[in-house]
Amino acid sequence: MKENQEPTIEQIADLLTDIASSLMSSGSHTKRIIRNVSRIADVLGYDTDITLLQMSVMLTITNAEDRTKRLTTNKKLNPLLLNFTTVSDLSALSWRTHDDKLPFDMIQSEYKRIVSQKRISPWLVMFLVGCANAAFCGLFKGDLPSAGLVFAATIVGFFLRQEMNKRHVNHLVSFTASAFIASLVAGMTYVFQIGTTPQIALAASVLYLIPGVPLINSVLDLIEGHILIGISRLVNAASLIVCIAIGLFTSMLILGLEKL
């Protein structure tokens, strides 16, 4: 390889921080991120030390042969947008790099391809989430009319949240608002006496908002000893759950509790 084709330390640090931040905002737990990034860095001939925080990732790379060559970079993270295709593809890429000793250019182009993959269509997601919440209503022994209303409520709430996310509304506000609207729509079971299980419809209508992945990731991080990031994830998930509760609470107050 010619001298000028050798990647510079800056280029390598940039690529590695990009990979770490993509993994982080796609919803991977900390241990996987550290393992994947170090594995790629090893092949490129660098040692890594990573600090992960809720809003930023900090990474120091040191050349394994010449310890005076080292660089620290710090990158702001994008807001959490779950994408497990990215997580599994980047994880596979790190193993491929390790096993086939991929060159730097190859890793970079593969990374770009992985992060620019298209997501599942938002309309399809909305429909499936509606079905899921209706199925939830069924699991709690709700009857068919309430399941139908839960479907409608979920679609409305999910649409609202998507639109608010597009306009960069604070995520706590958007969670509260969509929980409120969804439970209000589901609460129409009371107002119009649809079905026999209005309670179950109300309870199921907000469940699509539950932040399951951050919650599980936080416990995994806590168990593996990444206490700081584990607690920040936990606080984040807990505040979202409180917001859901506030939304539900408000619509229950409006609907009137005498009937509940």
Add this chain to the structure above:
Amino acid sequence: MNTEMIKLVLLDGALAAVAAVGFAVISNPSRKAIYFSALLAAIGHALRFILIKSGVEISLATFAAASTIGLLSILFARLIHCPAEVFSFPSLLPMIPGMFAYKTILSMIKFMQSTDTIKAQGFMMDFFHNGMTTVFILFALVVGVSLPILFFPNYSFMVTRRYEQKHNR
């Protein structure tokens, strides 16, 4: 087990599968992972249903179901070269204690608004009973699914590797 029970279990599994698919697509996994999370959710939830029907306490049953999901997910992860958490997380979600959480909030509001001391005490009891159940079920879910990942760390971190198998054949 009679046919009525089998029917109920199957219905339970099917509903859980639909719920898991809906929650899986939010996190944009690959198509194969979606099928597997539906399958795992059906297995896990049906198992929990059977356990509860045969008299096991709900959080314990949840723990058993969650660890079953965790173990199976590591096996399946090996098959489709995809990290286990990608499909074990969505398949847990149908077991989220939604009704208990709802009842917790409901009893909290009723407690807040009631003027009768005796009734208020009853609501307080409801609040704690439902709240504790919610928290314990959530805890059982999360710990149950992460235990297998902790017990087999190397195994679960190597599922996306293709090289090894190619050369061992």
